[in-house]
Amino acid sequence: MSRTDKSSDKKYGGRQGGGERKPSHARGNAPVGKEESAGKSMARGNAPVRKKQAEPKKEQAEKREGIRLNKYVANSGMCSRRDADIYISAGNVTVNGKIVNEMGYKVQLTDEVKFDGRKITPEKAEYILLNKPKGFYTTGSLEKGNRTVMDLVANASKAKLDPIGKLDRNTSGLLLFTNDGTLAKKLAHPRNGIRQIYHIELNKELDYEDLQKIKEGLTLEDGLVRVVDVSYVENRPKREIGMELKSTKTHIVQRIFKSLGYEIVNLDRVVYGGLTKKDLPRGHWRPLTKQELINLQNI
Numbered sequence: 001m002s003r004t005d006k007s008s009d010k011k012y013g014g015r016q017g018g019g020e021r022k023p024s025h026a027r028g029n030a031p032v033g034k035e036e037s038a039g040k041s042m043a044r045g046n047a048p049v050r051k052k053q054a055e056p057k058k059e060q061a062e063k064r065e066g067i068r069l070n071k072y073v074a075n076s077g078m079c080s081r082r083d084a085d086i087y088i089s090a091g092n093v094t095v096n097g098k099i100v101n102e103m104g105y106k107v108q109l110t111d112e113v114k115f116d117g118r119k120i121t122p123e124k125a126e127y128i129l130l131n132k133p134k135g136f137y138t139t140g141s142l143e144k145g146n147r148t149v150m151d152l153v154a155n156a157s158k159a160k161l162d163p164i165g166k167l168d169r170n171t172s173g174l175l176l177f178t179n180d181g182t183l184a185k186k187l188a189h190p191r192n193g194i195r196q197i198y199h200i201e202l203n204k205e206l207d208y209e210d211l212q213k214i215k216e217g218l219t220l221e222d223g224l225v226r227v228v229d230v231s232y233v234e235n236r237p238k239r240e241i242g243m244e245l246k247s248t249k250t251h252i253v254q255r256i257f258k259s260l261g262y263e264i265v266n267l268d269r270v271v272y273g274g275l276t277k278k279d280l281p282r283g284h285w286r287p288l289t290k291q292e293l294i295n296l297q298n299i
Helices: 057-065 069-075 081-089 181-188 208-216 252-258 290-297
Strands: 093-095 113-115 118-120 127-132 171-178 196-202 218-220 223-225 229-232 240-245 264-272 285-287
Touching: 069 081, 069 093, 069 113, 081 093, 118 181, 127 290, 171 181, 181 290, 196 252, 208 218, 208 229, 218 252, 223 252, 240 252, 252 264
Parallel strands: 171 264
Antiparallel strands: 093 113, 113 118, 127 171, 127 285, 196 240, 196 264, 218 223, 229 240
8 A cells, every 4th residue: 555645645745834813715724824804813723703784685585585596596506597597497307306397487495306306405505624633523522612613614615514533533534525415325324435545643563463353344333344355565664554344334544453453643534535645634634526526426
């Protein structure tokens, strides 16, 4: 297993400046540093505190009166409004289980709208890839002041994004965010077996016999665990390991090595479903390309 795949991001510092600057929406910028409007220093990685803005009158009216069906379909990112009219007239769109052909038909946000049998929302689907640093929780923490990955992607989109799966606080690497519930459910399902590669650093060198045990499969408390491949990282000490697996079991990498008497010092997910950390420094994010999205949808 090539070292290039697993530690390509080591050439990056991955740390962002904390100096005074205007909020940036540049590609890959995480909301860290000082917020000018707040007038005081912020901890690195904390999301800027924003004042809640009044909802535009047009959006308020749409919530009361409903949204035209063609606009609803277009806003979901399926097609343009003009093409939406064509699909609606052809019977490709249903509202609450019934085909609607009527031009100008209005729907409520509480209605279930499907396009070719797939549930849609009036919000364009977005996909953001983050190279997570250590020290950030994936889910909320009860302890005040703890930082989460949501702080890092706060400026990535106006849509409500959720991470697919999770990485432990002290695990770094690739984490995908989206508001596309269908894709999130698909990627998180154990049956689909998403390809993942980890770069692992242990507290001591891994014995060759233990390496072979991992290759052959280990039986843990929740059953047999098989990996796709495992090997020493080329030109590195034998405490650095590359592992490819498709299991979605909780803390599976940590439990594999713990069962053999090893502790993990560093754990970095360098590949997720074909996505890599190339040109993505630690703590930064980027949107997926069209081809990357197509590849994930075809898994």
